[in-house]
């Protein structure tokens with residue numbers, strides 16, 4: 001039997017009712033780049049966080065170099081030679097790169113300049129050896145994201161890690177920087193390190209790894225040699241093959257086109273193109289699902305449609321008229337409601353209670369205020385009724401909503417958005433983080449909107465959810481729709497491939 005440098009056996013980790021890691025077995029060897037592949041939410045970060053001591057496993061055991069290891073903190077992990085580079089870097093912005101790397105070494109700031117020079121040289125030598133260049137003497141805030149990542153990697157190497165975990169390292173890199181990183185991974189592996197990289201991007205895995213372990217919904221599905229697999233097989237493993245989803249026969253409720261988007265072009269925050277000629281139509285009484293890997297323009301699409309972001313080219317026609325400018329108020333008044341991706345950041349005001357949150361978008365209407373004064377008693381009754389109807393469990397109507405569970409927050413948000421009888425609902429990952437019961441509740445609400453003649457644009461990374469609810473599924477890739485499939489003919493495998501940018505079974509990349 002091979003001598004694994006890392007072996008995880010029967011690892012279980014639960015977060016409330018979610019089993020993020022369900023009896024996971026995983027092993028990696030010295031001298032390999034091992035990719036941990038899976039869709040968002042599959043459990044990759046959770047499993048690696050247990051190896052690096054950030055989380056403790058509820059069950060299971062971990063062996064490092066064949067010996068049972070007690071990893072109860074990142075420090076324990078570091079002593080065993082395990083270092084992790086997280087998605088969100090943990091660097092002190094005002095200290096230099098070199099200072100960040102030696103930080104934590106005993107009384108490092110009391111030593112003389114000779115010591116500092118020596119450390120700097122050590123750090124530079126490591127950077128040189130592994131192809132990780134960055135200005136050692138500049139404060140972190142002056143470094144690009146790619147450079148900061150290199151600092152993080154050198155930090156783990158400097159601290160003597162021989163098992164190095166990178167969590168979605170390319171998500172912050174340009175394609176060119178990603179290539180460079182893969183080169184570094186190769187050098188590390190030649191130096192005998194164990195390199196583990198989590199990612200949800202198949203192409204990268206094929207380009208950079210020796211072996212691939214695939215996770216899906218908290219379970220380890222398979223471990224394969226990269227040379228003996230291909231993107232088709234990986235797509236199947238990632239999204240699952242079984243067609244267990246209940247796609248009930250359902251009544252067609254589709255009416256007139258409600259939203260028509262033509263060749264939309266939108267810039268992202270950094271000036272990159274986020275939407276690049278995207279076109280789609282949503283009809284009345286229709287749920288249109290948008291499938292895709294995060295970061296392909298979903299966020300910007302939702303923002304444009306709800307008035308939060310402006311567009312450069314193309315047109316948006318809503319309910320028969322052309323939308324002229326981006327305006328949140330305009331979108332609300334036109335009848336577009338929004339269930340945003342991050343409900344606590346942009347959907348709800350955490351410190352306020354249910355009444356205020358419910359009134360957020362309609363307090364100006366005649367129903368709720370007169371001459372600018374809120375109709376307090378009436379609004380309370382109205383809120384009470386909504387809270388009951390949508391089954392929001394809150395101790396008091398005024399309990400700050402940040403104290404409610406995720407499921408109840410989401411129900412409250414839906415209550416508000418649905419209470420306006422929207423013509424179109426733009427729902428982004430509406431069931432993310434919810435348990436089974438709350439998820440079913442949200443699905444029911446979306447179906448009710450559909451039968452009442454509203455249009456729904458459902459942006460989700462959960463293929464099961466999309467297959468179950470959508471009349472049509474569109475696949476977004478690099479800011480455009482690259483494929484479409486209707487409710488009856490939706491094929492997981494095909495959609496999974498399109499999500500990876502592959503249009504046809506023959507494997508022609510876009």
Ligand SMILES: Nc1ncnc2c1ncn2[C@@H]1O[C@H](COP(=O)(O)OP(=O)(O)O)[C@@H](O)[C@H]1O
Nearest residue numbers: 015018020038039040041042043044045046433
């Ligand atoms: N700290 C946490 N609290 C509650 N749930 C969590 C936490 N971290 C992860 N989860 C849940 O565990 C599941 C797996 O998440 P994660 O390991 O981040 O997946 P991945 O890294 O593959 O995208 C998800 O359903 C996620 O919502």
Ligand SMILES: [Mg+2]
Nearest residue numbers: 044045046168
């Ligand atoms: Mg993750």
